[in-house]
Amino acid sequence: MDENIRFLHDGPLSPIKRWGAKWSLWPVHLVTACCGVELAHAYACGYDGERLGSLNYGIARQTNLIIVEGAITRKMARVLKITWEQMPDPKFVIVMGACGLNGGLFWNGYNMVRPSDVVPVDYFIPGCPPTPEALLRAIRALQDKIMSGRADSTARFEKVDLRDLVQMPETPKLKRAPTPPLKITKAPPIKVDIPREVDWDGDEILSLINDKIGNYATGITVTGRGRIHARIPLERWRETASALSANFDHVRSVNVIDVPHEEKFIVEYTLSSYTDRTLTGVLLTIFTEVPREDPVIESLADIWPSADYMEREMYEFFGVWFDGNDWMGRKFLLAPDTPDYPLRKDFEVNKESYVIGRERR
Amino acid sequence: MAVSGTSRQKQTDEVMELTLVNTVFQIFSSNMMDIPVIKPLVDVLMTVPIVKYLVALILWKPFFAVILVPGLTGLMLSLLFIIWFERKLTARIQWRMGPLEISRSIGGILQPLADGMRYFFQEIIIHKEAHRPYFVQFPILAFIPVLLPVLFIPAGTVYAIRTPYALPVIVSLISMIPVVIMAIGWASNSRLAFIGTVREAFMYFGYEIPFIIAVLAMAVLYGTSDLYLIVEKQRVWGIALNPISALVFLITMAMATSRLPFEIAEADQEIAFGPFVEYSGILFGLTMTLAYEKMYILGLLFSVLFLGGGSGPPLPFLGDLTPVIWLYIKAVIIMCIMAFLRAVYPRYRIDQALRLGWTYLAGLAVVSVVIAGLISAGGLLP
Numbered sequence: 001m002d003e004n005i006r007f008l009h010d011g012p013l014s015p016i017k018r019w020g021a022k023w024s025l026w027p028v029h030l031v032t033a034c035c036g037v038e039l040a041h042a043y044a045c046g047y048d049g050e051r052l053g054s055l056n057y058g059i060a061r062q063t064n065l066i067i068v069e070g071a072i073t074r075k076m077a078r079v080l081k082i083t084w085e086q087m088p089d090p091k092f093v094i095v096m097g098a099c100g101l102n103g104g105l106f107w108n109g110y111n112m113v114r115p116s117d118v119v120p121v122d123y124f125i126p127g128c129p130p131t132p133e134a135l136l137r138a139i140r141a142l143q144d145k146i147m148s149g150r151a152d153s154t155a156r157f158e159k160v161d162l163r164d165l166v167q168m169p170e171t172p173k174l175k176r177a178p179t180p181p182l183k184i185t186k187a188p189p190i191k192v193d194i195p196r197e198v199d200w201d202g203d204e205i206l207s208l209i210n211d212k213i214g215n216y217a218t219g220i221t222v223t224g225r226g227r228i229h230a231r232i233p234l235e236r237w238r239e240t241a242s243a244l245s246a247n248f249d250h251v252r253s254v255n256v257i258d259v260p261h262e263e264k265f266i267v268e269y270t271l272s273s274y275t276d277r278t279l280t281g282v283l284l285t286i287f288t289e290v291p292r293e294d295p296v297i298e299s300l301a302d303i304w305p306s307a308d309y310m311e312r313e314m315y316e317f318f319g320v321w322f323d324g325n326d327w328m329g330r331k332f333l334l335a336p337d338t339p340d341y342p343l344r345k346d347f348e349v350n351k352e353s354y355v356i357g358r359e360r361r
Numbered sequence: 362m363a364v365s366g367t368s369r370q371k372q373t374d375e376v377m378e379l380t381l382v383n384t385v386f387q388i389f390s391s392n393m394m395d396i397p398v399i400k401p402l403v404d405v406l407m408t409v410p411i412v413k414y415l416v417a418l419i420l421w422k423p424f425f426a427v428i429l430v431p432g433l434t435g436l437m438l439s440l441l442f443i444i445w446f447e448r449k450l451t452a453r454i455q456w457r458m459g460p461l462e463i464s465r466s467i468g469g470i471l472q473p474l475a476d477g478m479r480y481f482f483q484e485i486i487i488h489k490e491a492h493r494p495y496f497v498q499f500p501i502l503a504f505i506p507v508l509l510p511v512l513f514i515p516a517g518t519v520y521a522i523r524t525p526y527a528l529p530v531i532v533s534l535i536s537m538i539p540v541v542i543m544a545i546g547w548a549s550n551s552r553l554a555f556i557g558t559v560r561e562a563f564m565y566f567g568y569e570i571p572f573i574i575a576v577l578a579m580a581v582l583y584g585t586s587d588l589y590l591i592v593e594k595q596r597v598w599g600i601a602l603n604p605i606s607a608l609v610f611l612i613t614m615a616m617a618t619s620r621l622p623f624e625i626a627e628a629d630q631e632i633a634f635g636p637f638v639e640y641s642g643i644l645f646g647l648t649m650t651l652a653y654e655k656m657y658i659l660g661l662l663f664s665v666l667f668l669g670g671g672s673g674p675p676l677p678f679l680g681d682l683t684p685v686i687w688l689y690i691k692a693v694i695i696m697c698i699m700a701f702l703r704a705v706y707p708r709y710r711i712d713q714a715l716r717l718g719w720t721y722l723a724g725l726a727v728v729s730v731v732i733a734g735l736i737s738a739g740g741l742l743p
Contacts (some may be wrong), residue, residue, distance in 0.1 A: 024476045024479035051469075055448075061640065090484075
């Protein structure tokens with residue numbers, strides 16, 4: 001019995017306390033995902049959760065129940081904790097959906113937190129998403145828990161002896177599986193600029209690009225209609241960018257590919273132009289290779305300001321240091337306590353552990 | 362000598378006590394409720410030595426008016442009813458059932474009681490930034506301006522105080538409630554409470570002036586501000602004599618009690634109950650019911666000014682209770698109309714509500730004064 005339930009069971013006024021709490025479970029809903037739709041459904045005209053005396057309230061101070069709807073990320077975990085701390089005792093928590101249960105769709109994600117690690121949970125509702133009936137059933141179950149003080153599972157399974165139903169064959173003799181041949185394929189080389197024959201008369205544009213960066217690039221390849229890849233050595237990176245800055249006015253995307261077996265990162269900047277009409281349909285990708293040991297590359301955010309945010313994001317995910325960007329070394333999009341560089345191939349997610357074969361009573 | 366002197370002293374003391382008790386009893390029993398149904402019972406009880414004082418006190422008209430109906434008990438009953446009715450009505454309009462399972466046989470009417478019990482036993486959080494003494498005091502202090510107007514509202518001959526200044530006193534007491542709400546917001550010391558407080562102040566100036574002018578129009582029309590006389594003069598209900606004043610009164614009442622088209626100060630979707638955002642437990646219960654209590658008082662005032670107060674078809678065997686019951690029923694019907702507004706209207710922006718208050722309502726209120734002046738000058742009333 002946790003302290004909230006114990007408070008309701010203590011003292012001579014206990015029946016009134018329990019009666020009040022039972023019929024007045026006002027949820028403050030913490031919508032982080034699609035389960036919020038199901039909650040809306042459960043309280044709308046079809047199912048009408050208000051029948052049970054449960055009224056949706058947006059404000060933490062005046063409610064006594066949190067319904068966690070969906071996945072809790074590291075950032076939302078803080079919000080969940082703050083909401084929980086704001087609420088007056090006695091208070092309860094219901095967690096909806098598979099994501100809150102054990103990650104669900106985002107299982108094993110580097111940014112996932114289980115709500116049960118943050119707040120004490122009274123009831124879980126499995127499902128993706130759970131139906132409105134299931135939510136109302138959880139509220140009913142919580143009401144029963146308040147009255148009786150026992151947390152019972154609402155699912156009851158009939159025990160069946162399988163031997164009565166089907167004729168079990170004799171256990172066959174154990175056979176050994178054949179040993180597989182040990183053949184490990186070498187990891188294939190990662191190639192970004194694979195040339196393609198396309199029906200596109202981009203000769204003018206190609207020659208323009210050749211004029212600009214022909215001296216620096218070690219290869220300019222057409223990879224699709226209006227798609228050009230240019231391989232740049234790391235030493236000529238900045239000169240290339242300043243040569244292109246007159247024609248290409250913004251960076252569409254910054255991308256990093258982790259290639260651990262070749263000990264390198266491939267860093268791509270995809271450029272395009274809003275102002276030059278001949279270049280609006282063209283995506284020029286300049287890419288270079290950075291050693292994995294010491295991944296430092298010059299930032300191009302001062303040449304193309306739109307690269308700034310994406311460089312920060314790539315730093316958070318891969319740890320590639322964009323020299324010259326002020327935000328290096330700090331978290332920008334991820335929660336501050338996220339482990340470093342979660343998208344590197346050798347990043348290890350914390351393994352979950354299960355206890356099997358021992359039921360908790 | 363000394364002994365007999367003290368005993369004589371004692372005797373005179375006893376006599377004086379007895380005469381004091383008797384005078385008080387005389388005061389009580391001379392002004393008692395006359396209810397034919399329970400008259401035999403009362404007559405029997407009045408012969409029992411100590412119980413008779415209690416019975417005389419309870420049936421003493423001022424006590425009855427203030428503590429029972431239309432005073433405290435009536436207020437509490439109407440609160441429990443109107444909160445349930447509002448939730449139920451909203452639910453029915455949205456094709457739902459509303460609170461039901463708590464007591465299926467009587468339509469879940471116990472729901473507000475359960476909510477109240479839950480609030481009562483919940484923790485009261487006083488956050489670090491709050492001005493502690495004021496934060497705790499104000500929800501309780503707010504009851505003073507809410508409850509005092511009941512003293513002046515007559516239900517037939519059942520009233521506590523009769524004075525020619527009843528109307529101004531009631532209006533000024535009601536005008537004090539927003540001041541308390543602003544004080545609550547200030548003591549909460551939170552940004553949402555601050556926004557709510559400022560909105561409340563804006564709304565206060567938006568509705569208070571048309572409201573006072575509309576009440577003034579009725580005082581002009583009846584030629585007095587003694588509520589007892591006002592009820593007596595209403596051969597025809599005031600709402601028929603001056604419908605514009607009644608309309609302005611109703612709309613400003615919706616603004617004053619933050620009903621939904623004007624629920625701007627408390628907008629829970631935007632600023633999370635504004636001035637009351639930091640309250641929890643029973644203190645929030647007190648602050649939340651503040652608007653409903655104000656609605657009850659304004660409903661009583663509306664019934665007295667426009668709906669003939671306690672007048673109505675005589676109920677047999679109820680005697681003095683008849684006007685009390687009629688007044689109570691009228692006030693509750695007005696509250697139900699206000700509850701209906703919540704279910705059907707969206708919310709105004711503050712500038713729209715203020716424009717309404719300062720232009721249309723103020724103009725209509727002035728028109729109602731003109732109408733009242735014409736009627737009273739024309740001598741249409743006795």
